[in-house]
Amino acid sequence: MARFDTFERDLKLATAGMEPAAINAALAKYARSELAKAIAAGASPQYDRYVNGVPGLAEEAVVAPGSILYVFSNWPLVINAALAELERRAPRRSGRYARSFVVVVAGRVVVTDFSRIRPDAEITIFNAYPSTRKIETGYNGYGARHFDLSKAALNRRFGSVFQFEMKFVDVPGGINPLAPYHLKRTTRRRAAGSPLTYPALVINAL
DSSP, rough: OOTOEEEEEOOOOOOTOHHHHHHHHHHHHHHHHHHHHHHHOOOOOOOOETTTEEEEEEEGGGOTTOOEEEEEHHHHHHHHHHHHHHHHHOOOSTTTTTTTTEETTTTTOSSSSSGSSOTOOOEEEEESSHHHHHHHHTTTSSTTTTHHHHHHHHHHHTTTEEEEEEEEEETTTSSSSTOOOSSSOSSSSSSOOOOOOEEEEEEEEE
């Protein structure tokens, strides 16, 4: 679960003269108010909520002196950083390749609004161009190991809270018009007609 941009507040209110039920209601109201302010200020609307240490409970279930904790998704920062690393290392002859990276949730759903991704999602980033495998393995010269090198850079930057892996993945139909590409010739590993496996960054929160 992502805790890179964790929003945590110890809700301590003046309680003199207040009944326990009133204290609990005040805590819940204050937490909801602060949550709304955080989202209005740019925090992700996707978050996990912990009330008295229990995930998923409503704010109104709080029992003082317990706490209400919101753990926000920070996918926009992480995914945009990953795309920037990949694009920086991609071939730039026409720029089409660098503009063809695709972000997928759970292996099937293409996303462009990263703020809506759940904190516990698995993200895969690949390039839809059939030449992507040749570029990654160095066949085309410039751009060699652009996924692998990006993985290493991202793990150095975010490795305490996210895990980045470089994998060759199967891309199901319907994700992008260019994918999957089917091999025209038999290779050492795959027969003609087999779908291409694509180099990809696979990202999970720790």
